[in-house]
Amino acid sequence: xxxxxxxxxxxxxxxxxxxxxxxxxxxxxxxxxxxxxxxxxxxxxxxxxxxxxxxxxxxxxxxxxxxxxxxxxxxxxxxxxxxxxxxxxxxxxxxxxxxxxxxxxxxxxxxxxxxxxxxxxxxxxxxxxxxxxxxxxxxxxxxxxxxxxxxxxxxxxxxxxxxxxxxxxxxxxxxxxxxxxxxxxxxxxxxxxxxxxxxxxxxxxxxxxxxxxxxxxxxxxxxxxxxxxxxxxxxxxxx
Amino acid sequence: xxxxxxxxxxxxxxxxxxxxxxxxxxxxxxxxxxxxxxxxxxxxxxxxxxxxxxxxxxxxxxxxxxxxxxxxxxxxxxxxxxxxxxxxxxxxxxxxxxxxxxxxxxxxxxxxxxxxxxxxxxxxxxxxxxxxxxxxxxxxxxxxxxxxxxxxxxxxxxxxxxxxxxxxxxxxxxxxxxxxxxxxxxxxxxxxxxxxxxxxxxxxxxxxxxxxxxxxxxxxxxxxxxxxxxxxxxxxxxx
DNA sequence: GAGTGGTCTAGACCACGTA
DNA sequence: ACGTGGTCTAGACCACTCC
Numbered sequence: 091x092x093x094x095x096x097x098x099x100x101x102x103x104x105x106x107x108x109x110x111x112x113x114x115x116x117x118x119x120x121x122x123x124x125x126x127x128x129x130x131x132x133x134x135x136x137x138x139x140x141x142x143x144x145x146x147x148x149x150x151x152x153x154x155x156x157x158x159x160x161x162x163x164x165x166x167x168x169x170x171x172x173x174x175x176x177x178x179x180x181x182x183x184x185x186x187x188x189x190x191x192x193x194x195x196x197x198x199x200x201x202x203x204x205x206x207x208x209x210x211x212x213x214x215x216x217x218x219x220x221x222x223x224x225x226x227x228x229x230x231x232x233x234x235x236x237x238x239x240x241x242x243x244x245x246x247x248x249x250x251x252x253x254x255x256x257x258x259x260x261x262x263x264x265x266x267x268x269x270x271x272x273x274x275x276x277x278x279x280x281x282x283x284x285x286x287x288x289x290x291x292x293x294x295x296x297x298x299x300x301x302x303x304x305x306x307x308x309x310x311x312x313x314x315x316x317x318x319x320x321x322x323x324x325x326x327x328x329x
Numbered sequence: 330x331x332x333x334x335x336x337x338x339x340x341x342x343x344x345x346x347x348x349x350x351x352x353x354x355x356x357x358x359x360x361x362x363x364x365x366x367x368x369x370x371x372x373x374x375x376x377x378x379x380x381x382x383x384x385x386x387x388x389x390x391x392x393x394x395x396x397x398x399x400x401x402x403x404x405x406x407x408x409x410x411x412x413x414x415x416x417x418x419x420x421x422x423x424x425x426x427x428x429x430x431x432x433x434x435x436x437x438x439x440x441x442x443x444x445x446x447x448x449x450x451x452x453x454x455x456x457x458x459x460x461x462x463x464x465x466x467x468x469x470x471x472x473x474x475x476x477x478x479x480x481x482x483x484x485x486x487x488x489x490x491x492x493x494x495x496x497x498x499x500x501x502x503x504x505x506x507x508x509x510x511x512x513x514x515x516x517x518x519x520x521x522x523x524x525x526x527x528x529x530x531x532x533x534x535x536x537x538x539x540x541x542x543x544x545x546x547x548x549x550x551x552x553x554x555x556x557x558x559x560x561x562x563x564x565x566x567x568x
Numbered sequence: 569g570a571g572t573g574g575t576c577t578a579g580a581c582c583a584c585g586t587a
Numbered sequence: 588a589c590g591t592g593g594t595c596t597a598g599a600c601c602a603c604t605c606c
Binding site: 136 | 583
C-alpha cells in the first residue's frame with residue numbers, strides 16, 4: 091500500500107518526463123492539484139517541495155510552479171545510485187567483471203577521513219572492472235563491513251551490490267558521503283584501463299550508510315578521465 | 330523579521346556545529362523540540378527535514394534524530410556558493426585578478442546544452458584568475474546576460490559576482506546546473522595556471538538561474554587538477 | 569504501554585503577482 | 588480583488604522501538 095505523497099510524486103514525475111507538462115509550462119496550482127488528487131494542500135506541497143529539490147520545477151511566488159527540467163534530459167549523476175542502476179536507466183551496453191574477492195581488514199589509509207572507529211575492521215574486499223562498449227572505464231573497489239553484511243557471494247558482486255544489500259540482506263541504504271579528486275594513474279590503473287604513464291584518473295572515495303546510520307561499506311572508484319562526467323543540480327541556500 | 334523555521338534551523342545548526350549536539354548524539358524528540366521552541370510539531374519536522382537533506386542528521390524510526398555530520402568537518406563543496414563565499418568560510422588566503430571584461434555575444438559552443446534560445450545573446454564576458462596562497466588555481470569565465478543584468482562594474486567583478494547580483498541588482502540566485510569533466514589543458518590554461526603541456530584541468534560548466542527561473546549567466550571554471558576536490562552528500566531515493 | 573518519528577488533514581493568515 | 592505560493596497550527600492515526 092503506497093501512501094499518497096509518493097504516488098502523487100510518481101504521477102507528476104511521469105507527466106513531466108513524458109511532456110504532459112513541458113519545460114516552461116506551469117503545473118496546476120496547489121489548490122487545484124489538491125482537488126485533483128483528493129488530498130490536502132500540505133500533501134501537495136510536500137510533493138512539490140521534493141520536485142523543487144530535484145531540480146524539476148521552480149516555484150514562483152504569486153504565479154505558480156514552472157517545469158524547469160526533466161529526469162531524462164540530464165540523468166541524475168549526483169544521485170546515490172549504483173553503477174548497475176545508472177547503466178540500466180541510461181541504456182548503455184555495459185559489463186562488469188569481478189577481478190578479486192577476498193576477506194581483508196580495512197586498509198588504514200581509510201580515505202583520510204577520521205573514521206578511526208573502523209581500523210582493522212574485517213571486511214569483504216571486492217574489486218570489479220566496469221566496461222562500456224567493450225572498453226574498461228572504471229575500477230570499483232568495495233570494502234563491505236562483515237559486522238553488517240557477513241558475506242557477499244561472487245555471483246551477486248557481478249550484478250549489483252546495492253540490490254544484494256537491499257533485497258537479499260534486507261539492509262536499507264540511506265546515504266553516502268563522497269569525495270572526488272584527480273590523481274595520477276597507478277601502474278594498476280594503467281594496466282586495467284589501458285592508460286599511459288602520464289595519464290590521470292578521477293577518483294571517487296566514499297562511505298555508504300544505512301537508514302539506521304550504520305556504515306555498511308567504504309568504496310573507491312577510479313574512472314578513466316576521458317570518460318568521466320558528473321552532472322549536478324544545486325540550489326542556493328537562502329540566508 | 331525572521332520566520333520561525335529558519336530561526337530554529339539556524340539555532341540547531343549552530344548547536345550541531347559547536348558540539349552542543351555531537352555526532353552520534355540524539356537531538357531532543359520532535360515533541361520536545363516543539364515545546365522548547367514554542368512551535369507546532371510540523372514546524373519542527375520541516376526544519377529536521379532540511380537538516381536531513383543536508384546530511385547533518387539521520388532520523389531513526391521509533392528512536393529519534395541522530396547527528397551524523399557537521400558543516401565544518403566537510404565544507405559544502407556541492408552547495409551553490411560563489412568562490413568568494415567558499416573562501417571566506419574556509420579561511421583561505423585567496424585573491425582574484427580580473428583578466429578581461431568586455432561586451433560579447435554568447436559563444437555558440439554554448440556548453441553542448443540545447444540552450445538554443447540564447448544564441449548570440451549579448452553578454453558581459455568576464456575572465457578572472459583565482460589565487461590560493463599566491464598560486465593561480467582557477468580560471469573563471471562568466472557570460473552574464475545583458476537582458477537580465479545590463480552591466481557588471483570591474484570593481485564588483487574582482488569581489489563576488491553573486492554578491493553584486495543579489496545586493497546591488499536585487500536579483501535572487503535560485504539554482505544552477507553544472508557539469509564536471511576533465512580535459513587536456515589548453516595553451517592558455519598552461520600559461521595562466523603554470524601547467525605543462527601534458528597536464529589536464531577539471532572543467533565545470535554551468536548555467537545559473539534566478540528565483541523567477543530566468544537564466545542570468547553561463548560559466549566555465551577551469552581548475553588545476555591537483556588542487557581540485559569536490560565533496561558530495563547524497564541520499565538514496567526510496568522506490 | 570509509552571515514546572518516537574511518518575503521514576495527512578482542514579484551516580488560518582500572510583506576501584506576492586496579475587489584472 | 589483575486590489567485591498564487593509561504594508559513595504555521597492543532598490534532599489525528601499509524602508503525603516502529605524499547606522496556
